[in-house]
Amino acid sequence: MSYISKPKVGKLGLKPNGIGLTLRDYEGGMSTLCAGCGHDSITAALIQAYFEMDIPPHRVAKVSGIGCSSKTPAYFLSSAHGLNSVHGRMPSVVTGACAANRDLYYVGVSGDGDSLSIGMGQFAHAMRRNLNMVYVIENNGVYGLTKGQFSASADVGSQAKKGEVNQQAPIDPVLAGLAIGGTFIARAFSGDKEQLVPLIKAAIAHDGFALLDVLSPCVTFNDHETSTKSYSHTRAYSHPAIHTDFIAPAAHIRAAYDHGEAMPVMMHDGSQVILRKIDKDYDPTSRSAAFAYLEQRRKRGEIVTGLLYINEEQKEMHAIAGSAETPLVDIPYEDLCPGGTTLRDILGRYA
Amino acid sequence: MSVSSSTPGVNDFVIKLANVNGTGSASANGLLMKAIFRMGIPVSGKNFFPSNIQGLPTWYEIRVSGDGHLCRSGRVDIMVAMNAQTYAQDLAELSSGGYLIYDSTWPRARQLSRDDVQVLGIPLAKLCNEHFDNVRSRILLKNVAYVGALAALLELDLEVIRGLLAETFASKPKLIEPNMQAIALGFDYARENFECPLPMRCEAMDKTSGNVMIDGNTAAALGCLYAGATVGAWYPITPSTSLMDAFKTFCERYRKNEESGERNYCIVQAEDELAAIGMVIGAGWCGARAFTPTSGPGISLMSEFIGFAYYTEIPAVIFDVQRVGPSTGMPTRTQQCDIMTCAYASHGDTRHVLLFPANPRECFELAVQAFDLAERLQTPVFVLSDLDIGMNDWMCPLLTWDESYRPDRGKVLDKEAVEKLEAFYRYMDVDGDGICARTLPGTHPRGAYFVRGSGHNNFGRYTEDAGEYQEVVDRLLTKFDTAAELVPAPVQIGDANEIGIISIGSCDGAVLEATERLSAQGINVDYLRVLAFPFGKAVTDFIDSHARIFVVEQNRDAQLKNLLLMETETPREKLVSVLNYSGLPMDCRCVIEGVTAALKQGAAA
Numbered sequence: 001m002s003y004i005s006k007p008k009v010g011k012l013g014l015k016p017n018g019i020g021l022t023l024r025d026y027e028g029g030m031s032t033l034c035a036g037c038g039h040d041s042i043t044a045a046l047i048q049a050y051f052e053m054d055i056p057p058h059r060v061a062k063v064s065g066i067g068c069s070s071k072t073p074a075y076f077l078s079s080a081h082g083l084n085s086v087h088g089r090m091p092s093v094v095t096g097a098c099a100a101n102r103d104l105y106y107v108g109v110s111g112d113g114d115s116l117s118i119g120m121g122q123f124a125h126a127m128r129r130n131l132n133m134v135y136v137i138e139n140n141g142v143y144g145l146t147k148g149q150f151s152a153s154a155d156v157g158s159q160a161k162k163g164e165v166n167q168q169a170p171i172d173p174v175l176a177g178l179a180i181g182g183t184f185i186a187r188a189f190s191g192d193k194e195q196l197v198p199l200i201k202a203a204i205a206h207d208g209f210a211l212l213d214v215l216s217p218c219v220t221f222n223d224h225e226t227s228t229k230s231y232s233h234t235r236a237y238s239h240p241a242i243h244t245d246f247i248a249p250a251a252h253i254r255a256a257y258d259h260g261e262a263m264p265v266m267m268h269d270g271s272q273v274i275l276r277k278i279d280k281d282y283d284p285t286s287r288s289a290a291f292a293y294l295e296q297r298r299k300r301g302e303i304v305t306g307l308l309y310i311n312e313e314q315k316e317m318h319a320i321a322g323s324a325e326t327p328l329v330d331i332p333y334e335d336l337c338p339g340g341t342t343l344r345d346i347l348g349r350y351a
Numbered sequence: 352m353s354v355s356s357s358t359p360g361v362n363d364f365v366i367k368l369a370n371v372n373g374t375g376s377a378s379a380n381g382l383l384m385k386a387i388f389r390m391g392i393p394v395s396g397k398n399f400f401p402s403n404i405q406g407l408p409t410w411y412e413i414r415v416s417g418d419g420h421l422c423r424s425g426r427v428d429i430m431v432a433m434n435a436q437t438y439a440q441d442l443a444e445l446s447s448g449g450y451l452i453y454d455s456t457w458p459r460a461r462q463l464s465r466d467d468v469q470v471l472g473i474p475l476a477k478l479c480n481e482h483f484d485n486v487r488s489r490i491l492l493k494n495v496a497y498v499g500a501l502a503a504l505l506e507l508d509l510e511v512i513r514g515l516l517a518e519t520f521a522s523k524p525k526l527i528e529p530n531m532q533a534i535a536l537g538f539d540y541a542r543e544n545f546e547c548p549l550p551m552r553c554e555a556m557d558k559t560s561g562n563v564m565i566d567g568n569t570a571a572a573l574g575c576l577y578a579g580a581t582v583g584a585w586y587p588i589t590p591s592t593s594l595m596d597a598f599k600t601f602c603e604r605y606r607k608n609e610e611s612g613e614r615n616y617c618i619v620q621a622e623d624e625l626a627a628i629g630m631v632i633g634a635g636w637c638g639a640r641a642f643t644p645t646s647g648p649g650i651s652l653m654s655e656f657i658g659f660a661y662y663t664e665i666p667a668v669i670f671d672v673q674r675v676g677p678s679t680g681m682p683t684r685t686q687q688c689d690i691m692t693c694a695y696a697s698h699g700d701t702r703h704v705l706l707f708p709a710n711p712r713e714c715f716e717l718a719v720q721a722f723d724l725a726e727r728l729q730t731p732v733f734v735l736s737d738l739d740i741g742m743n744d745w746m747c748p749l750l751t752w753d754e755s756y757r758p759d760r761g762k763v764l765d766k767e768a769v770e771k772l773e774a775f776y777r778y779m780d781v782d783g784d785g786i787c788a789r790t791l792p793g794t795h796p797r798g799a800y801f802v803r804g805s806g807h808n809n810f811g812r813y814t815e816d817a818g819e820y821q822e823v824v825d826r827l828l829t830k831f832d833t834a835a836e837l838v839p840a841p842v843q844i845g846d847a848n849e850i851g852i853i854s855i856g857s858c859d860g861a862v863l864e865a866t867e868r869l870s871a872q873g874i875n876v877d878y879l880r881v882l883a884f885p886f887g888k889a890v891t892d893f894i895d896s897h898a899r900i901f902v903v904e905q906n907r908d909a910q911l912k913n914l915l916l917m918e919t920e921t922p923r924e925k926l927v928s929v930l931n932y933s934g935l936p937m938d939c940r941c942v943i944e945g946v947t948a949a950l951k952q953g954a955a956a
Contacts, residue, residue, distance in 0.1 A: 058796040061637075074801055074813075081792035083636060083663075083802040085629065086655050092584075092621065092629025097792070099582045099617040099630065100639030104793050122629070125622040324613040328581040329638040329791065331615050333758055336579040338605040340752035346573065346601070347749060350563035 018054035026051045028076040033068060038190035038216030038231075039138045043075045045193050046107070046136075049200035050077060053248065060105045061097055065090040065119055068145055068218075069111030069138035088119025091126035094133050095317070101327040102318050105204060106133035112153040113143050116171045120152075123173075127182045130208040132316040134200065137173050137211070138190070140218040141229035148221035159226035172298075173213045178291055178309055184210035185290075185309040189238050190217070191231060192305075198273075199307060201246035207268035208316040215303065239297060242284060242306035243276040265310055275307060284310055358448070362392050362417030364428040364551035366501070369441045370494070371434050373405030379494030380411040381744070382515055383501060387415055388564050388746060389511045391556040395421040395860075396744050397936055402589070402683045408437045417556060421746060422860030423938035428551050429504075431497055433475075439463055450504075450549060452497065471545055473500050478536045483529065492533035499537025506548040508555065509534070563749055567740035568644070570711035570750065571670055572597035574718025575642055576605065579758050580668070582641035583618045584630035586649065589682045590738040591672035594644035624649035628656040628667065635666040636802065638763065638791040640722045642668035647676045647689045650696060657731050658697025659804045661827070664778075664789070666725035666761070669693075670718075670734045672741040675934045684934030685738035687856055690910040693733045694884055700824060704732045704834050705884040709859035710740060712747040717882070719756070720839060726761040728834050729789060737905070739857045739936040762788040769798040776800075777811035778823055785830030831885055838883035841890055845877035851897035852878045852946070853890075853926075855911050858903050858937050865942035874950065876901075884914065891919050894926075899953075901946055903929040905937055 014022035026047045031040050050060060057079040064070035066087035073082045085093045090108045098106055115123045115137050126135070141154040150158075153173070154166040177185045184206040188196045196214065203210030215234050217223050223230045249270035263275040263284070275284055283289045290309045297304045324331065338346075359365070366383070370376035380396070387394045395414050401407035414424055432441040432453045445451055447467040453459060455472025464470065475496050479489045502509060512534055513527075520526040541547055572594050575583070585595045599618055606615040621627035627643045634641035645653070650671055660667050673689045675681035693705055704724055706717040717734055725732040769775060769790060777800040778787050790798030800811040808819035844866070854862045859880055866876050879893045894900060894915070902912040909928040916923055929945030931937040 056796075058799055059793055061792045063633075079796035079799045081636075081790075081799050081802075083633075084804065085632075086659050086804060089625060089629045089656065092626035093633035093636070095619060095621075095626070096582060096584060096630030096633025096635070096639075096641060097637045098633075099584075099619060100634040100637035100641065101791075101793060104637075121622050122626055125626065129619075318617070321617055322612060322614050323617050324608070324615050328615065328617060331581070333579045336581065336606065336615060337577055337756075340754050342605060343573070343577070343750060343752045347563050347565070350565040350569075351749075 017051055019056060021051070021057070023047065023051050025079065026057055026077055028078040029074050031072070031075045033071065034220045036219040037068070038140065038218070039069055039072050040075070041190040041193065042136065042138055042196070042214050042216055043072050045196040045200055047076045048193070048197050049204065052197070053201055053204060055105055055204070059103070060107060062107050062109070063090050063094050063097070064109045065111070065114035067111040067114045067143070069109055069216075070114060072109050072138070073107075088114050088117070089122055090114070091119065091122035091131070091135075095126060095129065095131055098131055098133065098317065099328065101329045102132070102323065103327045108133055108135045110135065110137050112137060112139045112141060112151040112173075116152040116173060120171070124176070124180050127177060127180045127209045127211065129317045130183055130314055130320070132208055132318070134203040134210050134212065137213045138216040139173070139213055139229070140216050140222055141227070142218050142222040144218050144221055155228040158228040159224075161221055161224055173211065174308060175291070175294060177211045178287055182211050182309070183208040183311040183314045184307070186211065186244075186307045187213045187215070187303070187305045189215045189234050189305060191235065192238070195240065195244070195305065198244045198246040202244055202267070202273040202307060205246070205267040205269050205271045205273070206310070207312070208314060234303060237301055237303050238305055239302040240305045241277070241279050241282050241293065241308065243278065244307045245274040245276070247272040247274060265312060267312065273307065273310070284308060359426070359428040359551040361552055361554050362415055362556065364415055365424055365426050366413045366415070366429040366431065367427045367441070367444070368411045368413075368431040369434045369437050370409050370411070371436070372401055372403060372407050372409040374494065375491040376409065376411070376433070376494045378519070379498050380413070382495070382512065382519070383498045384413050384744065385515055385564060386502070386507050386511050387413070387553055388559050389515065390508055390553055391559050392417060392553055393419040393421065393558050393746055395746060397423060397739065398743055399935065400683050402681070408434050415553065417558065419558060420860065420864045420939070422864055423936055425938040425940040429501075429549075431501070433494070433497065442468075452500065454493070473497070473537065473540055475537070478540065479533065482532060482536060488529060492529060495530050495533035496537035499534035500541040501537075502534065503538045503541035503547045504545065504549050504552070506552045506554070509538070559746060561749055562746050564744045564746055565711045566593070566742055566744050567708065567711040567714040567736050568594040568672065568742060569597045571644075571714040571718045571734065571736065571741075572601060573750065574715040576601045577752060578640060578719040578722040580640040580642050580722060581616050582631070582634035582639045583616070584621050584627040584634070584641065584643050585618075585645070586621050586624045586627050588624075588646045588649055590674055590742045591644040591646050591649075591670060593742065594670055594672065624652040625656065628653040628669070631667045631669070632656060632660050632665050635660070635725070636792065640668070640726070640758065642670065642722075644670040644672065646672050646674050646682075647692070648679070650689055650692055654697045657703070658699055658701045660731045661697065661701045661703065662699070662804055663802045664729040664787070665802070666729055667731040668721045668725050668734070669731060670736060673735060673737040681934045683738070685857070685905070685936055686932060686934060687735070687737055687858075687905040688910070688932070689735065690855075690904075690906070690914060691908070693735060694914055702831060704728060704730060704838060706732065706734045706839070707856045707882055708734065708736055708740060709856050709880060710747045711745050712750055714740060715750045717839070723759040724834070724837060727759050727786070727837060728830060729761060729786060730830070735856065737857050762786055764788050764790050764794070764798060766795045769795040772797070776809060778807065778809045778826070780809075780826050780829070784833045785826050785828070786833060835885040835887045838885065838887065840887065841882055841893070842880045843878070843889070843893065846896070848875045848877045849898040850874070850876045851893060851900045852876050852903055852942075853893070853900055853911070853915070854878070854880050854903040858905060861937040861939045861942050862903055864939040865946070868939065868943055869946060872947070874946065876946070881911070884918075886915070886918060890915075894919060894921050899927065900925055901927050901929050901949070903937075903942055903945070905931050907932045
């Protein structure tokens with residue numbers, strides 16, 4: 001948790017975004033994570049994405065669970081409300097918050113322990129409801145705050161710092177997400193900001209649950225040679241299947257894409273996500289194809305990254321529930337209370 | 352007012368109906384009770400049902416009381432024994448001088464008889480098989496036929512019954528006639544074969560007008576609707592499920608835009624109770640009135656989050672419709688066994704505001720107050736109902752609504768208020784009542800703060816500093832003192848006697864009747880029913896002004912008594928427990944016997 005506030009440097013020389021704010025306005029408190037932690041790079045990418053999308057910081061609500069990853073909402077968007085909840089339960093808090101106020105941009109930051117062990121149930125059910133949020137898993141394969149135990153995402157054969165070798169099969173949030181029926185499933189590497197920022201933007205624009213599994217090495221407990229979640233291992237085996245460009249609603253599409261390789265996806269807010277396939281055969285709109293591809297690459301020891309699956313057709317939670325367009329918190333009490341005459345009518349049945 | 356006698360008579364008796372669950376007996380028994388209610392006679396019904404869908408024994412006990420006593424009396428004057436499986440038990444339970452009605456289609460074992468009761472055999476299955484073709488109808492209408500027989504034996508008004516059937520089947524009018532035929536089958540058979548009416552019978556009165564028969568869960572759901580609750584999150588659990596079912600039904604009717612179909616509410620069926628309370632807290636953080644109905648096992652699962660909401664000061668309303676524990680316990684039986692669990696739910700130093708309704712009307716009123724208190728105090732508030740209140744139909748005064756009511760949203764700073772501030776600090780107690788101003792997400796960049804369950808100081812910042820930590824938890828105690836002034840005051844009857852009874856929730860009927868009967872024996876007692884925790888001054892004054900106090904409650908461990916001992920300066924020997932933890936609603940004999948036995952013992956000592 002950060003309790004050291006960052007000095008605000010004047011806006012001089014900083015380029016403002018479309019709503020007149022600079023990158024500084026999207027920053028948060030000073031990180032208290034270890035120097036070189038992958039999570040800090042993700043924080044920086046989040047700052048960049050919200051800034052570039054011209055989203056007023058106070059219209060964002062940041063929620064997290066418990067763990068190193070879950071501390072990070074204190075390090076970005078200090079003008080946004082944040083809530084650091086209990087271990088593994090961030091999704092339920094966002095569900096309730098979103099039920100109450102559907103107009104905010106929700107971002108949940110979680111870790112592999114928080115999402116894939118104690119919070120597996122809530123993670124799965126938020127996805128099942130297609131809750132409209134960005135869900136970031138800062139995935140490093142270990143428990144950091146309790147000093148280096150394996151997490152559920154640790155790969156078979158990966159060795160802990162103290163020598164223990166993991167023999168249990170990992171839970172892959174991407175495969176799990178595909179199985180559960182997630183509508184936006186992406187994987188990225190914290191060390192590749194070029195890839196991460198457009199993915200975050202596309203996730204924000206997605207009308208539903210956007211899962212970002214970001215491999216984010218733990219420099220203290222899981223960055224050694226025999227780890228499969230280290231910087232070097234991730235860099236060496238990372239295989240981008242698809243490049244993602246994010247085009248804001250009003251922006252003119254300047255880049256030219258080869259027909260057949262570029263796939264524009266129109267988002268609900270009018271923005272476009274252009275997917276440029278690196279593997280020509282990859283189809284990010286087919287769940288079964290994504291599954292087969294990921295499984296094939298996994299066997300080769302490759303870590304497939306990119307926006308791996310997208311479904312803009314599936315309705316999000318409020319659309320399924322038929323909720324009012326107006327956030328429930330903004331509906332005046334007079335419109336909620338049926339009044340005394342109606343109460344007498346209702347009670348007629350019980351007289 | 353006359354004291355209920357121990358012998359039955361006109362408008363003063365108990366009918367118990369023994370059935371097999373899943374055979375449609377519930378609607379027939381409801382019809383019987385409602386007919387008596389419509390005749391203006393005070394009546395109450397208790398359903399003793401198994402945790403099962405079909406095939407196990409179930410009982411329905413109806414007390415008819417012209418004097419208006421709504422608790423169980425401990426007697427059974429008429430037993431309708433429709434379940435061969437429990438026949439012996441049902442016969443044994445019948446009070447001396449009572450009547451046993453059974454289906455004489457099949458022969459009855461000879462050893463199952465008693466000299467001190469009368470047995471009335473009615474060939475219900477045979478009558479129905481002869482008159483109705485459809486197999487399912489035969490089973491269902493057999494129950495209606497015994498209502499017909501009781502109508503003759505008790506002199507019930509057939510027009511009232513017809514009217515009730517017409518209301519029930521308003522959307523399926525074809526069903527009215529077969530039901531009336533079944534009534535006539537039983538009625539005629541009883542008239543022809545028995546001396547009608549029985550000495551215990553019904554005589555129309557005018558003691559139920561201005562009352563309704565409603566269950567506590569429906570009434571609580573109405574409270575949520577009227578309080579302006581918009582978010583409901585829940586996980587199905589007996590006996591609380593019907594609360595959310597009712598809320599949903601009301602919302603579909605009264606919270607849906609007729610033209611657009613848009614819903615002004617959001618109900619989420621959660622994956623478990625942990626998620627349900629998380630959702631309520633998320634919604635409360637954002638400023639919605641949110642609630643979750645649950646029962647004991649749910650409270651256990653919610654405990655971590657409840658402590659989080661207490662410490663981070665987020666409003667939440669939790670209905671705990673109590674059932675028998677521990678563990679799965681007896682999920683379809685009633686108890687008041689979560690008092691202690693709820694008072695201090697969660698790890699660490701926590702304590703919570705509890706409200707204790709005694710009947711459906713109070714479920715309605717206290718539901719509304721729960722939302723006001725939760726938002727005013729920025730904390731979880733529990734409404735502790737129980738299975739007896741929640742799932743049984745109670746006769747209670749008509750629920751009324753004050754049109755001038757507006758929700759108390761507590762200290763919430765809006766955009767304009769934030770703009771006037773130089774800086775906003777979430778946990779700064781400006782007013783000295785322990786309650787700090789909050790802002791809602793999305794309001795204003797300067798109103799943003801970071802909610803955390805880890806140590807935080809007055810400014811809302813992270814801390815591990817001893818002094819800063821203590822300052823916040825000490826302020827929470829100040830807030831609890833404020834709560835004691837805001838919660839509803841206890842209900843007190845009498846203040847002139849040396850002996851007092853303190854009780855809670857659904858014990859009310861038993862205590863009220865017991866005080867009358869004790870008074871007839873020359874034992875005069877005052878009665879105080881607590882409506883809330885923290886207890887407040889009225890409760891301590893009552894304890895201080897009585898030499899001896901009986902604490903009447905429905906759990907083994909005397910949870911209310913122990914809470915009183917922990918939270919007041921009362922000497923331990925002053926409080927004497929009267930307990931019922933059988934899983935069945937308390938009857939007045941339990942109170943009378945508990946009090947008289949203790950007094951005798953005291954006299955001997």
